[in-house]
Amino acid sequence: MNQEIYNENEQALKEFLLDISCLDQLAEWSDSFNLFDVLKITRMEIRHSNMLAWLLDPNENHGLEKNILEEFIRFAIVSGGCELSVFDLLKITYEDFCVYREWNHLDILAVSKQSKIVLCIENKIDSGEGYRQLERYRKWIYDAYPEYQKVLIYLSPDGREGNDALYWCSMSYQNVLEIIEKCYEKSNLSPEVSVLISNYLDVIRRDIVGDEKLAKICEEIYAKHKKALDLIFEYKPDRAMDIAHIFHKWLSEMTDKGELIADLETSNKTIIRFKTETMSEILPDAENVLSGWNTKNFYFYEIINRSGYDYRIQFVVSSKNIPDDLRKICDRINEIFPAKMQKENWQWRNHFHTSKRKIDESIDEEELIKNLNADWVKIKEFEKRLKKELGLQP
Numbered sequence: 001m002n003q004e005i006y007n008e009n010e011q012a013l014k015e016f017l018l019d020i021s022c023l024d025q026l027a028e029w030s031d032s033f034n035l036f037d038v039l040k041i042t043r044m045e046i047r048h049s050n051m052l053a054w055l056l057d058p059n060e061n062h063g064l065e066k067n068i069l070e071e072f073i074r075f076a077i078v079s080g081g082c083e084l085s086v087f088d089l090l091k092i093t094y095e096d097f098c099v100y101r102e103w104n105h106l107d108i109l110a111v112s113k114q115s116k117i118v119l120c121i122e123n124k125i126d127s128g129e130g131y132r133q134l135e136r137y138r139k140w141i142y143d144a145y146p147e148y149q150k151v152l153i154y155l156s157p158d159g160r161e162g163n164d165a166l167y168w169c170s171m172s173y174q175n176v177l178e179i180i181e182k183c184y185e186k187s188n189l190s191p192e193v194s195v196l197i198s199n200y201l202d203v204i205r206r207d208i209v210g211d212e213k214l215a216k217i218c219e220e221i222y223a224k225h226k227k228a229l230d231l232i233f234e235y236k237p238d239r240a241m242d243i244a245h246i247f248h249k250w251l252s253e254m255t256d257k258g259e260l261i262a263d264l265e266t267s268n269k270t271i272i273r274f275k276t277e278t279m280s281e282i283l284p285d286a287e288n289v290l291s292g293w294n295t296k297n298f299y300f301y302e303i304i305n306r307s308g309y310d311y312r313i314q315f316v317v318s319s320k321n322i323p324d325d326l327r328k329i330c331d332r333i334n335e336i337f338p339a340k341m342q343k344e345n346w347q348w349r350n351h352f353h354t355s356k357r358k359i360d361e362s363i364d365e366e367e368l369i370k371n372l373n374a375d376w377v378k379i380k381e382f383e384k385r386l387k388k389e390l391g392l393q394p
Contacts, residue, residue: 048123052108058097070089072119075171075179076151084117091115104140106140107123108120109121117149118145118149120137121153122168135163138164157173159173177201240308241269242363244270244272244305248267261276263275271302271305275297275299275300282390283317285297292348301314302314315350319347319348320347332390333351338351
C-alpha cells in the first residue's frame, strides 16, 4: 500500500472515531442478545432449513403443534401453487407427518402417509437456482410419491419465481416471518422456545427481509463514513478472513519457491491475486499506462473467496488503457479459450477458471492446501496449452 493511500485511510478512520457517537442509534438492535449472532449462522442456508424443518414438524417439542405446517400449506393453496384446495385443509391429518432434511438433496420434505400429501421446500438465501434444479426435484418427487398430492414451495428472500414456476409456489421470507409471528403470538410456549423463536424472527427481519428503520440509519452512517467502514469490514476477523490467511500463506510459499508471484497489494480477503512467469511472458507489462487494477500488468489470476465456504481460481484480463499489441494477444486468447463476455467494448474477460471447491466447516488447512496444489496443476496445464496454441512452445 503506497503512502498516499495509507494517509487517506488513516484520515478516514480518524474522522469516523471522532464521530463514533453516531453508532448510538444502533443500540436498539446491537445491544440485545441473539443466539443466531453468537453462532454466526444468520445467513447460512442450511441452518435456516434446519430451523424451518423443526418448526414445521408437528411432533417436535416447540409447542406450536401443527400450526406452522398448516399455514405453509394454506399459503400455497391461497397462492394457487399446489394441487390442494382450501377444503382439503379440513381433511388433513397432521399427526403422522414426517419431516426430512436433505432427502435426495431436497432441503425440506414433509410427508403424510395417511393424508397422502407431500410438502417440499427448496430454500435459497444467497445462492441461486442450479440449472433445471427445480424441474429435476419435481420429477424425483412425482416418481417417489405418484399417488400423493404435492405442495412444492420455492423459498427465497424476495419470493422470486423459479425456472419451474408452473409447479412451484414462490414464497418469500417476509411470508415466513408473517406465518411464524402469527403462530408465535397465539401460542403459549416455554421460555426457552420463546427466546429461540423470538431470536429467529429478529434474524429474519434484520438480516434477510430487512428492517426499514435500521436500514435508513445504516445508510446514513455509511454515506457519511463509507471509506472507514469499508476498511473495517474488509479487515474484520471472520471466516472469509481466516481462509484468506491460508491463501496468503500458500501464495507466499509458492512465491518463495519461484512458482508464481503473489500480488497482495491489490488483494483483499475476498479476491486474492497472483501472476505467473509464463502468463507474464504471454501478456507482458505495459510501459506507460495502467490497467483496470491500476497496475502495469493487464491480467491476474484471482482466488475468489466470497464467503469462506468455497473458492475457485480464475484468469482475468482487463481492457482499460490496454495497448494495441496486448489487445491483439487478448483477442487471440479469446479465440482459444472463449470468454462468456463477447462484447466488443468489454472491460473484463474471464478465460479460465478452476472448479468451485467446498471448504470444510472445520477449515482443514492441510486439505485446503492440497486442493490449491491440485488447482495449480490445472493452471499449468492451461498455460501449457495456451502457449502451444499461440505458437510459443520451443
